[in-house]
Amino acid sequence: MPHASAPRPAKRPTLADVARASGVSVALASIVLREAEGASGESRARVKQAAADLGYRPDSRARSLRSSRSRTLGLALALGEPLHAELADALYAQADQSGFEIILGATGRHRDERRVLNTLIDAGVEAVIGVFPELPAAQLVQVSKQLPVISLLRKVKGIPSVITDEAAGVEQVVSHLVQRGHTRLLHLDGGSAVSAKQRRDAFIESAARASASASGQILPAGPDEATAFAVLREYLEKMPQAERATAVLAFNDRAALGARQAIDLAGLQVPEQICLAGYDDSEFARLAHADLTSVRQDVAALAQAAMQAALNSPGASSTHAPQLVVRGSTGQRRA
Amino acid sequence: MPHASAPRPAKRPTLADVARASGVSVALASIVLREAEGASGESRARVKQAAADLGYRPDSRARSLRSSRSRTLGLALALGEPLHAELADALYAQADQSGFEIILGATGRHRDERRVLNTLIDAGVEAVIGVFPELPAAQLVQVSKQLPVISLLRKVKGIPSVITDEAAGVEQVVSHLVQRGHTRLLHLDGGSAVSAKQRRDAFIESAARASASASGQILPAGPDEATAFAVLREYLEKMPQAERATAVLAFNDRAALGARQAIDLAGLQVPEQICLAGYDDSEFARLAHADLTSVRQDVAALAQAAMQAALNSPGASSTHAPQLVVRGSTGQRRA
DNA sequence: CACTTTATCTAGAACGTTCTAGGAGACGCT
DNA sequence: AGCGTCTCCTAGAACGTTCTAGATAAAGTG
Numbered sequence: 001m002p003h004a005s006a007p008r009p010a011k012r013p014t015l016a017d018v019a020r021a022s023g024v025s026v027a028l029a030s031i032v033l034r035e036a037e038g039a040s041g042e043s044r045a046r047v048k049q050a051a052a053d054l055g056y057r058p059d060s061r062a063r064s065l066r067s068s069r070s071r072t073l074g075l076a077l078a079l080g081e082p083l084h085a086e087l088a089d090a091l092y093a094q095a096d097q098s099g100f101e102i103i104l105g106a107t108g109r110h111r112d113e114r115r116v117l118n119t120l121i122d123a124g125v126e127a128v129i130g131v132f133p134e135l136p137a138a139q140l141v142q143v144s145k146q147l148p149v150i151s152l153l154r155k156v157k158g159i160p161s162v163i164t165d166e167a168a169g170v171e172q173v174v175s176h177l178v179q180r181g182h183t184r185l186l187h188l189d190g191g192s193a194v195s196a197k198q199r200r201d202a203f204i205e206s207a208a209r210a211s212a213s214a215s216g217q218i219l220p221a222g223p224d225e226a227t228a229f230a231v232l233r234e235y236l237e238k239m240p241q242a243e244r245a246t247a248v249l250a251f252n253d254r255a256a257l258g259a260r261q262a263i264d265l266a267g268l269q270v271p272e273q274i275c276l277a278g279y280d281d282s283e284f285a286r287l288a289h290a291d292l293t294s295v296r297q298d299v300a301a302l303a304q305a306a307m308q309a310a311l312n313s314p315g316a317s318s319t320h321a322p323q324l325v326v327r328g329s330t331g332q333r334r335a
Numbered sequence: 336m337p338h339a340s341a342p343r344p345a346k347r348p349t350l351a352d353v354a355r356a357s358g359v360s361v362a363l364a365s366i367v368l369r370e371a372e373g374a375s376g377e378s379r380a381r382v383k384q385a386a387a388d389l390g391y392r393p394d395s396r397a398r399s400l401r402s403s404r405s406r407t408l409g410l411a412l413a414l415g416e417p418l419h420a421e422l423a424d425a426l427y428a429q430a431d432q433s434g435f436e437i438i439l440g441a442t443g444r445h446r447d448e449r450r451v452l453n454t455l456i457d458a459g460v461e462a463v464i465g466v467f468p469e470l471p472a473a474q475l476v477q478v479s480k481q482l483p484v485i486s487l488l489r490k491v492k493g494i495p496s497v498i499t500d501e502a503a504g505v506e507q508v509v510s511h512l513v514q515r516g517h518t519r520l521l522h523l524d525g526g527s528a529v530s531a532k533q534r535r536d537a538f539i540e541s542a543a544r545a546s547a548s549a550s551g552q553i554l555p556a557g558p559d560e561a562t563a564f565a566v567l568r569e570y571l572e573k574m575p576q577a578e579r580a581t582a583v584l585a586f587n588d589r590a591a592l593g594a595r596q597a598i599d600l601a602g603l604q605v606p607e608q609i610c611l612a613g614y615d616d617s618e619f620a621r622l623a624h625a626d627l628t629s630v631r632q633d634v635a636a637l638a639q640a641a642m643q644a645a646l647n648s649p650g651a652s653s654t655h656a657p658q659l660v661v662r663g664s665t666g667q668r669r670a
Numbered sequence: 671c672a673c674t675t676t677a678t679c680t681a682g683a684a685c686g687t688t689c690t691a692g693g694a695g696a697c698g699c700t
Numbered sequence: 701a702g703c704g705t706c707t708c709c710t711a712g713a714a715c716g717t718t719c720t721a722g723a724t725a726a727a728g729t730g
Contacts, residue, residue, distance in 0.1 A: 012481055014715090014716055014717085015716065015717065016716080024679080024680090025679070025680045025681075026680085026681095026716090026717085027679075027680055027681075027682090027718085027719085028678085028679060028680070030718060030719090031678095031679090031718095034718080036718095038677075038678065038679075039678070039679080040677080040678060040679090043678080043679085057453065057457070058457075058716085058717075059400070059457070059716055059717065060457035060458060060459070060717095061396040061397075061399055061400045061457075061458075061459045061715090061716080061717085062396075062400055062685085062715070062716035062717035062718085063716080063717050063718075064396055064685095065394070065396045065397055065400060065685050065686065065687090065715095065716085065717070065718095066684070066685050066716080066718045066719080067685085067717075067719080068685085072454070072457075072458065079414070079419070079420035079423050079424070080420045080618075082415065084414070085414035085415045088414055088441055088443075089414070089443055089444075092441065092443065101454040101457070102440075102441075102454070103438045103439065103454060103455065103458055104438065104439035104440065104441055105437075105438060105439065106423055106427065106437075106439055108423075108424055108427065109424075111427060118392070119407070119436040119437070119438060120438065122392070122393075122394070122396075122407075122436070123395065123396075123407065123438055123458045123459065124396045124459070146347055224618075225618065225622055226618075226621075229622070258622070261622055261624035261625075264624050265624070283415075283559075283560065283561075286561075287560055287564070287592070287593070287596055289595070289596035289599050289600070349685090349686055349687085350687065351686080359709080359710090360709070360710045360711075361686090361687085361710085361711095362688085362689085362709075362710055362711075362712090363708085363709060363710070365687070365688060365689090366688095366708095366709090369688080371688095373707080373708065373709075374708070374709080375707080375708060375709090378708080378709085393686085393687075394685090394686055394687065395687095396685090396686080396687085397686035397687035397688085397715090398686080398687050398688075399687090399715095400685090400686080400687070400688095400715050400716065400717090401686080401687045401689080401714070402687075402688050402689080402715085403715085404688090
């Protein structure tokens with residue numbers, strides 16, 4: 001059955017319509033609506049009134065085509081990550097303040113990060129802020145010749161990078177655990193996820209530095225529940241109790257949640273028999289059952305720095321201090 | 336907030352550059368690169384070669400300004416929702432097939448859905464697919480006069496809506512529980528979240544219909560862990576055991592996770608003493624500890640229908656059947 | 671008075687595409 | 701030859717903005 005032809009959408013009002021309705025030139029209408037200088041109070045009122053009456057909204061494609069000012073920012077991130085969601089929230093707040101709009105691109109498991117980047121650029125954004133775990137630095141640098149590109153959560157040489165001091169975060173957890181008497185520490189790493197390498201390296205160093213008697217072991221896992229669960233489950237089954245780690249540091253809170261399932265399954269008590277720490281202090285960490293000690297990244301500061309870097313000419317890199325949030329999963333008795 | 340100008344970015348090559356380099360007119364270059372008819376094989380080769388050499392990529396703003404074909408779709412959703420992330424993944428896959436790009440807008444707790452919609456439209460999308468829990472139908476209808484707007488997961492009169500048959504889903508869970516002998520059922524509802532009302536109503540009806548002896552109670556909660564936890568915790572503390580529900584149906588998996596924490600805290604065994612079911616069959620449901628019976632929405636079908644509706648002139652509404660996924664949390668012994 | 675200055679406005683050229691209308695040849699048919 | 705009809709190509713007008721370079725008139729300055 002042939003489709004009825006589309007009910008041709010009501011054409012949206014253009015600047016010319018507004019100008020005509022208010023009896024001024026297109027140029028003047030543009031001046032008024034841009035809040036630029038050079039229009040009398042009377043014209044201002046008339047044009048604004050007409051614009052409001054017609055429900056005029058400027059066409060950002062035409063605007064950005066002509067002026068390369070779309071007042072729009074591109075944000076690339078992964079959809080399932082709680083931390084990314086928090087960052088997006090904070091960035092939206094920042095953008096509001098600067099009068100910018102934000103559009104998003106989702107980098108996914110098998111979605112080409114380069115393509116996401118291109119899509120955003122094609123849509124006319126003035127700058128891109130993004131978490132690009134795998135995109136080669138060279139490509140990011142290349143693109144950054146066209147417009148500002150800010151790397152979030154990952155240090156990329158050659159472009160402004162806004163990151164958290166991973167070494168400091170891991171150090172805080174490790175020394176917290178060592179202080180509580182733990183000597184055998186285990187880290188479930190994040191595989192190829194962003195900052196996984198930094199945390200892995202920092203874990204080794206911190207463990208070595210913290211105490212002569214402390215030892216750190218690393219288990220290759222991933223940034224989500226599933227692999228952390230599987231990996232830790234196997235570890236707990238195989239490892240004799242005497243040699244078993246007494247504290248586990250997961251790559252992030254999601255992984256910690258998976259780890260917790262494995263621990264529960266093994267019949268171990270948290271924190272009495274084994275301690276567990278996460279990373280990112282996402283909403284998961286605050287769940288009552290998890291009650292997870294975690295490392296809080298300073299989302300607000302990260303967002304603000306990223307926005308600043310995106311808006312200022314040669315954006316500045318910055319590193320932000322994380323903060324350990326101690327909860328029940330590492331030894332405090334729960335209420 | 337001052338916006339400093341970027342250091343003169345390397346201007347990206349334009350169609351005119353390509354035309355010049357290959358010795359043809361701009362119009363012909365356009366024809367070739369659009370794969371339109373009317374160019375000789377030889378010109379095709381030359382233009383394509385030149386385009387490749389220069390690294391030309393068409394400017395989608397100019398293109399869409401002129402032709403209203405940006406080959407870009409807008410997708411509006413909430414960032415923290417696993418189901419939305421799954422839908423996005425599926426829609427990306429669909430878009431790939433149709434040669435469309437996707438840009439996202441995040442509807443958030445306090446972010447104006449209308450504004451997100453406008454931002455996407457301004458960026459030049461050809462159609463918008465979105466989960467708009469709160470935006471008044473009238474506004475959606477209004478906007479849909481300008482371009483196709485598809486409502487996902489929420490039935491909106493006047494625009495194509497692609498939804499799941501909530502009544503059927505709830506019915507499946509309820510009759511599953513009743514069959515297992517439960518007579519006192521409890522529903523933690525989703526508050527003002529999308530489809531919360533439908534599930535609430537369906538729960539009442541299903542409980543009444545399922546059995547003369549079955550009774551259903553509803554507790555007002557919300558679509559995430561926190562409120563579900565708090566509400567159920569209070570319920571479990573106050574309600575005498577004899578009157579207590581023996582099966583809980585949470586609004587979604589996240590809420591179920593929160594509910595599970597409350598159940599664990601109360602020292603009750605799942606599924607022996609109390610059964611728990613979620614909704615959406617997200618990755619949370621599959622967590623070993625949760626092992627959650629849940630209702631799977633047919634994400635692939637939803638995505639395909641939404642895409643179809645977006646691309647075809649008067650898009651068609653459709654309702655898709657969900658499927659109950661039985662896991663350990665409602666009575667099967669775990670391995 | 672002749673002049674600069676200032677404040678307000680406007681025409682028209684951009685921006686990088688697509689699309690319309692048509693032009694130049696080449697070929698085939700009466 | 702004359703005429704149509706292909707195929708390939710191109711000039712130039714859109715699209716809806718912003719921006720440059722004036723134009724106009726009122727007001728200030730000597």
